[in-house]
Amino acid sequence: xxxxxxxxxxxxxxxxxxxxxxxxxxxxxxxxxxxxxxxxxxxxxxxxxxxxxxxxxxxxxxxxxxxxxxxxxxxxxxxxxxxxxxxxxxxxxxxxxxxxxxxxxxxxxxx
Amino acid sequence: xxxxxxxxxxxxxxxxxxxxxxxxxxxxxxxxxxxxxxxxxxxxxxxxxxxxxxxxxxxxxxxxxxxxxxxxxxxxxxxxxxxxxxxxxxxxxxxxxxxxxxxxxxxxxxxxxxxxxxxxxxxxxxxxxxxxxxxxxxxxxxxxxxxxxxxxxxxxxxxxxxxxxxxxxxxxxxxxxxxxxxxxxxxxxxxxxxxxxxxxxxxxxxxxxxxxxxxxxxxxxxxxxxxxxxxxxxxxxxxxxxxxxxxxxxxxxxxxxxxxxxxxxxxxxxxxxxxxxxxxxxxxxxxxxxxxxxxxxxxxxxxxxxxxxxxxxxxxxxxxxxxxxxxxxxxxxxxxxxxxxxxxxxxxxxxxxxxxxxxxxxxxxxxxxxxxxxxxxxxxxxxxxxxxxxxxxx
Ligand SMILES: Cc1cc2nc3c(=O)[nH]c(=O)nc-3n(C[C@H](O)[C@H](O)[C@H](O)COP(=O)(O)OP(=O)(O)OC[C@H]3O[C@@H](n4cnc5c(N)ncnc54)[C@H](O)[C@@H]3O)c2cc1C
Numbered sequence: 001x002x003x004x005x006x007x008x009x010x011x012x013x014x015x016x017x018x019x020x021x022x023x024x025x026x027x028x029x030x031x032x033x034x035x036x037x038x039x040x041x042x043x044x045x046x047x048x049x050x051x052x053x054x055x056x057x058x059x060x061x062x063x064x065x066x067x068x069x070x071x072x073x074x075x076x077x078x079x080x081x082x083x084x085x086x087x088x089x090x091x092x093x094x095x096x097x098x099x100x101x102x103x104x105x106x107x108x109x110x111x
Numbered sequence: 112x113x114x115x116x117x118x119x120x121x122x123x124x125x126x127x128x129x130x131x132x133x134x135x136x137x138x139x140x141x142x143x144x145x146x147x148x149x150x151x152x153x154x155x156x157x158x159x160x161x162x163x164x165x166x167x168x169x170x171x172x173x174x175x176x177x178x179x180x181x182x183x184x185x186x187x188x189x190x191x192x193x194x195x196x197x198x199x200x201x202x203x204x205x206x207x208x209x210x211x212x213x214x215x216x217x218x219x220x221x222x223x224x225x226x227x228x229x230x231x232x233x234x235x236x237x238x239x240x241x242x243x244x245x246x247x248x249x250x251x252x253x254x255x256x257x258x259x260x261x262x263x264x265x266x267x268x269x270x271x272x273x274x275x276x277x278x279x280x281x282x283x284x285x286x287x288x289x290x291x292x293x294x295x296x297x298x299x300x301x302x303x304x305x306x307x308x309x310x311x312x313x314x315x316x317x318x319x320x321x322x323x324x325x326x327x328x329x330x331x332x333x334x335x336x337x338x339x340x341x342x343x344x345x346x347x348x349x350x351x352x353x354x355x356x357x358x359x360x361x362x363x364x365x366x367x368x369x370x371x372x373x374x375x376x377x378x379x380x381x382x383x384x385x386x387x388x389x390x391x392x393x394x395x396x397x398x399x400x401x402x403x404x405x406x407x408x409x410x411x412x413x414x415x416x417x418x419x420x421x422x423x424x425x426x427x428x429x430x431x432x433x434x435x436x437x438x439x440x441x442x443x444x445x446x447x448x449x450x451x452x453x454x455x456x457x458x459x460x461x462x463x464x465x466x467x468x469x470x471x472x473x474x475x476x477x478x479x480x481x482x483x484x485x486x487x488x489x490x491x492x493x494x495x496x497x498x499x500x501x502x503x504x505x
Contacts, residue, residue, distance in 0.1 A: 048488065049488075052488045052489040052492070053488075053489075053492065054492055054496065061492075063488035063489060063491070063492045064438060064445065064447070064488060065402075065403075065438070066403065066436075078406065079122075079126075079152075079172070079406060080152065080154075080402075080406075082174070
């Protein structure tokens with residue numbers, strides 16, 4: 001398990017980017033209600049940071065080309081993105097957000 | 112069971128087909144495309160495809176699953192050459208005739224060419240995958256590149272050619288790139304982007320001729336100068352593909368005229384994408400040649416076409432009334448523009464600086480008419496959203 005941050009650091013309605021040398025890929029965290037969702041921060045279409053994007057309910061809109069990804073499934077709603085982004089299961093322990101190491105391990109970016 | 116024909120299968124055509132199915136068209140769907148290749152996306156042509164980081168498979172607009180879902184008949188490598196509004200027959204380039212109750216016009220635009228100059232091998236325009244491949248071949252050899260036109264396509268080709276190691280010059284008729292569209296402050300920023308990357312601009316001149324036998328050797332300019340070049344790329348705008356509609360009753364004026372619901376002057380015929388000159392709610396006519404409009408407009412076109420075929424009034428449906436949006440990648444910078452500013456609207460910096468990343472807004476009589484950003488997607492997104500609210504009611 002990799003420790004990411006405390007739940008208190010997540011502001012509802014915004015996407016928080018976590019990029020660290022010990023993480024194989026930058027991650028984005030979203031708090032909706034009591035739940036925290038973790039997705040890859042990089043859009044599956046082109047290198048845009050989803051944490052720069054707009055959050056609407058469970059959907060994050062890419063700041064460059066407006067594809068929206070559901071943070072629960074990683075699926076895009078419309079082009080240009082066609083591939084899902086990875087979602088990572090989050091564990092909350094005593095107010096701290098963790099993700100599984102194997103889940104965020106870098107994979108070859110599929111084009 | 113009615114037949115709907117989608118003419119032109121670029122982004123707008125593909126999205127129209129998908130929207131028709133999603134909105135319940137269960138009759139025959141015929142997708143007619145002049146290009147012999149499967150539908151593909153154009154923005155990467157002047158960027159990743161030229162740089163060699165994307166191949167054709169990376170820019171496909173459909174895949175096996177989406178084509179299966181679409182359940183359409185594809186006539187690729189086939190042009191529509193005429194439409195008869197009385198018999199509702201489309202004539203195709205292979206001599207076939209196709210009866211269709213509904214027609215979606217999505218024939219886009221083609222690159223404008225230089226008139227009165229000889230056709231030489233190493234002179235290019237860039238609109239299709241074929242064009243991009245031929246240009247990429249030419250850019251794989253060392254040589255000097257002249258880009259005619261400093262608009263989006265010209266700027267992107269110049270930055271790709273520069274990244275590939277070429278000596279590049281831009282020839283621009285105005286004093287600065289995109290001056291008439293974006294005004295002098297923004298145009299100055301774009302000019303600097305070029306010169307900072309070692310791409311000089313020759314401005315205030317036009318091309319009067321091309322020198323060379325098979326391949327080009329130089330570009331003759333209106334000030335008498337001659338600019339040596341081994342490859343020339345002409346990026347001077349696009350012309351809507353409407354010739355095939357002559358005599359069809361579909362009213363044309365620099366594109367297919369539509370109302371807010373994408374309806375043309377012929378019932379059961381709608382248009383979307385680069386080819387459509389639509390009337391906004393405020394009465395203004397816009398023909399938007401940007402990707403996001405080609406993605407979004409077909410949903411309205413499909414909805415109003417299906418309503419018409421059902422005998423309902425499309426006006427009950429939402430109209431097409433987007434905030435225009437375009438992006439461009441030049442050198443390592445990402446530009447984003449929303450709205451339709453006039454060149455003489457005041458440009459006011461919101462954050463950052465014109466020397467690096469920034470967000471700026473255009474204002475006319477105090478009201479925001481556009482947002483321009485370089486490498487500031489988050490702040491841009493916020494302001495674009497604000498503008499979207501006011502734009503819709505203008
Ligand atoms: C190189 C390049 C880079 C771009 N970059 C950007 C960018 O960075 N950002 C942005 O916002 N926009 C960009 N655009 C613009 C964007 O790609 C267009 O707005 C979009 O492609 C329009 O889609 P469309 O389907 O309306 O038309 P098109 O893409 O032009 O497709 C129309 C299709 O119809 C076919 N056709 C024409 N006549 C007939 C006929 N009679 N019968 C059958 N088929 C026919 C054509 O062959 C074509 O395949 C770029 C465009 C180009 C060319």
